[in-house]
Amino acid sequence: MSYPIKLSFNPNWINKDTRPECKYAPVVVDKEQSPGAVFIMQNVLDVRIRTCQKLALMRGPQIDECAWFSFIRGAPSHEPHLKPSNVPIIVISGGSANKIKQEIDGKEILAWHPGFARNEPVYLLVHKLDYRTYASALSNVLGTYRNFHLIGWDGGALTGFGAARTAALAFADTLPYRPQRILMMDQDVVQTDATRPTKPKVQSKVTHLHETTGKPIIGYGVGYPTRQEVPKPFDKTPKPIATEYNSPAQQFVSITAPFRKKRVDGIYPAYMVAGGEDMLMGLKLELTTELKPRNVALLEKRIFKKDLKGPADNPNIYWNEARVATLEQLYSVECNIDVEVQGQTMRLGDLLNIFHRKGWINSPAEGYNVSACIVERIILRLHKMDKFPPEHNDTVFNRFQSKD
Numbered sequence: 001m002s003y004p005i006k007l008s009f010n011p012n013w014i015n016k017d018t019r020p021e022c023k024y025a026p027v028v029v030d031k032e033q034s035p036g037a038v039f040i041m042q043n044v045l046d047v048r049i050r051t052c053q054k055l056a057l058m059r060g061p062q063i064d065e066c067a068w069f070s071f072i073r074g075a076p077s078h079e080p081h082l083k084p085s086n087v088p089i090i091v092i093s094g095g096s097a098n099k100i101k102q103e104i105d106g107k108e109i110l111a112w113h114p115g116f117a118r119n120e121p122v123y124l125l126v127h128k129l130d131y132r133t134y135a136s137a138l139s140n141v142l143g144t145y146r147n148f149h150l151i152g153w154d155g156g157a158l159t160g161f162g163a164a165r166t167a168a169l170a171f172a173d174t175l176p177y178r179p180q181r182i183l184m185m186d187q188d189v190v191q192t193d194a195t196r197p198t199k200p201k202v203q204s205k206v207t208h209l210h211e212t213t214g215k216p217i218i219g220y221g222v223g224y225p226t227r228q229e230v231p232k233p234f235d236k237t238p239k240p241i242a243t244e245y246n247s248p249a250q251q252f253v254s255i256t257a258p259f260r261k262k263r264v265d266g267i268y269p270a271y272m273v274a275g276g277e278d279m280l281m282g283l284k285l286e287l288t289t290e291l292k293p294r295n296v297a298l299l300e301k302r303i304f305k306k307d308l309k310g311p312a313d314n315p316n317i318y319w320n321e322a323r324v325a326t327l328e329q330l331y332s333v334e335c336n337i338d339v340e341v342q343g344q345t346m347r348l349g350d351l352l353n354i355f356h357r358k359g360w361i362n363s364p365a366e367g368y369n370v371s372a373c374i375v376e377r378i379i380l381r382l383h384k385m386d387k388f389p390p391e392h393n394d395t396v397f398n399r400f401q402s403k404d
Helices: 035-057 097-105 128-137 139-144 161-172 200-213 242-246 277-284 317-334 348-357 364-384
Strands: 005-009 027-029 070-072 089-092 122-127 148-154 181-186 217-219 252-256 338-341 344-347
Touching (some): 005 035, 005 364, 035 317, 035 364, 097 128, 122 161, 128 139, 161 277, 200 217
Parallel strands (some): 089 122, 089 181, 122 148
Antiparallel strands (some): 005 027, 070 148, 217 252
């Protein structure tokens, strides 16, 4: 007997004018599901985790299977002066080596610019497939700023947003000076006076929120999926509106140690590859609840992002090949999920065919990504329904050995 998962098309995603505001949510998963459908949703979660675990084990023919990260660190860095009280900045980047070079060489507007960091280390974290491109494009910048470092991460055949954030925490766990706190931010976050991490008033607010909420992650403000007009330095920026405080902590966050524990990847689910990792992290940490939708871990500020200037990297093997390979592998095991849309039962693969016929997606790679997003909406709804299996093991990378 079939127990399809009930969902509906998201009209805001279908409309390409409003899609950027909800780019990870092509469907809405119904709040009410049959007991049989809930069981299927739990199986969807289990299959996603196990598939990602297998991908993480896939290294190379000369390397034994291993389920943890490795890193390319380039030239040895000279960091004997750094202490646990230092707060390193880890910036997640991809496919933008030339753009970042142009941004750093130009006006110092990026929040993580090594010139702004006041001798705190800045680690630009890229996938190993991007490493040589970045090392070549940024060679002069790396030579100019002693606190600026390029790091390549290797997570086997698993790619995606969750894996990248998990890699950032795994890297933080390897730093010899054992920082007690890190900043993690996206590559396009802009420096504003209201969120400037070196500003004592901002530092104290972040520390206070860590202490009073007990949460390991604090957002420097509300993050937005679409770009806003970039303010000038020291401009006053408007506060977010009340409804925006249910946003996840994302784009620019403070995270406290321990970054990982034994056989735990950290606060981010590595198996959420298509953009749902921040939301699931927030649900698991109860940053928001159904009764209190305001995120307790956000400063009352806005995070601004900018379009990075300059040419895109070509080739971009990580984004155009490795990422697509991960999504295709997931689709091959998730395309047979039974779903119900507008009263009609079908498989997820059939639903994707409808997306193609209606012109909502235009390529197989885009279809794989939409499929992964739909599965992550199912996983998120499962957690909101409080139906996660009580003792499921969702560790992907840190299963066999770890620092305590």
